[in-house]
Amino acid sequence: MKRTSLLFAFCILIPFSCDFGDQPLTDPNEIYEKAAALIQERSFKQAKPLLEEAVGLFKKIKNNDRLTQSLMSLVQTEMELGEFKTALTTSEEAATLMRREGDVHGEIRMAFYFGALYTKIQMVDRAIAWYRKAMASATAFGDKKAFSEARLKLAFTLKVNGDLEEA
Numbered sequence: 001m002k003r004t005s006l007l008f009a010f011c012i013l014i015p016f017s018c019d020f021g022d023q024p025l026t027d028p029n030e031i032y033e034k035a036a037a038l039i040q041e042r043s044f045k046q047a048k049p050l051l052e053e054a055v056g057l058f059k060k061i062k063n064n065d066r067l068t069q070s071l072m073s074l075v076q077t078e079m080e081l082g083e084f085k086t087a088l089t090t091s092e093e094a095a096t097l098m099r100r101e102g103d104v105h106g107e108i109r110m111a112f113y114f115g116a117l118y119t120k121i122q123m124v125d126r127a128i129a130w131y132r133k134a135m136a137s138a139t140a141f142g143d144k145k146a147f148s149e150a151r152l153k154l155a156f157t158l159k160v161n162g163d164l165e166e167a
Helices: 002-017 028-040 044-061 064-080 084-101 104-120 124-140 144-160
Strands: none
Touching (some): 028 064, 044 064, 064 104, 084 104, 104 124, 104 144
């Protein structure tokens, strides 16, 4: 009886003693969502490797929509971490993909990222050019919201550059 009780207790305790911790994520959508949650928490250092992994996996499975989202999130993360050269390279990759896919609104968003990036690295003339490009594209495609946002960002950048009259 004592032996049976001991065996029963042992069988009950085994599942509780096993480590069922977090399993590694393998689905690129889950990896991206985890990274997006970390970005929301402003945990950019933890989000970056997840985004890089998601980008690689989305490239493998040729899911260009999610690849574009992942690249844009990666650009944002790299900018927040002060990795401007890497952010510029990632931005160019995302812009090329969007151009190839015909994603005009994505290209407008990328123009905002380029403008913000060049503003942060104090290449104001390039930032101004990107905001003007965003305004032109937004006008061409009737995106009033993007046009207004680009105009505001352009005005701020012109002000920073000391061109108060045009701002």
